[in-house]
Amino acid sequence: MNQSGAGTEAYTTVSGEHRSELEIKRSRFITVLRRTESEDEARALIASLRREFHDARHHCSAFILGPHRSVQRSNDDGEPSGTAGAPMLEALAKRETALGESSLSDVTAVTVRYFGGILLGAGGLVRAYSESVSSALDTARFIERRRLRLCALPAPHAAAGRLENELRAAGFTVRGTQYGAEAATISVALPDSAPALEEFTARVAALTSGDTSPEILGTEWIDLD
The missing domain is CATH 3.30.70.240 (Alpha-Beta Plaits)
Known part of the structure; x- marks a missing residue:
């Protein structure tokens, strides 16, 4: 069930903050998910993680906001264009929950990457960032909002x-x-x-x-x- 239309009566969000980590070819991908209800909250999370992981090379991000999922943004933060933020956003946007596919909103994902010395290539980066967000979502707790x-x-x-x-x-x-x-x-x-x-x-x-x-x-x- 797609809840993104004008008649939206319910959607799914995440509970609080959730973190997970993957290692892919020696690079560390730390993904932080947090419930956010405004662009200011989303950008505040990104800024706080830049300070927390100040020595990381990349702090890529994506967020979806609003009952109708009307605000969707992503940022590659120095990775090749389209290899980080876009696949992260797609992982959020297409996530299936108890309400069906495309029902997740009011959520920000930030994936912090520590480069491990091995180049992943464009395709490898897309898979790595997508997998990082999907893996974090697999273990996050969801809340239904109605x-x-x-x-x-x-x-x-x-x-x-x-x-x-x-x-x-x-x-x-x-x-x-x-x-x-x-x-x-x-x-x-x-x-x-x-x-x-x-x-x-x-x-x-x-x-x-x-x-x-x-x-x-x-x-x-x-x-x-």
């Missing part, structure tokens, strides 16, 4: 716990309950669709005998465990 509709459900203090448990048991994503001075408010996240809202509203009416109804707060991208 655009959900947020609802607030008011409830009396005495009924809030029971209502929250029944909503969870029915399969709804309950984000928590806040207890105010006069009443509690249960926060629920729903798929961003009219049928999902109708189902939730009907279930709330049944559970509360029509005494309360949800307030729609808007939509938000939320990490799913």
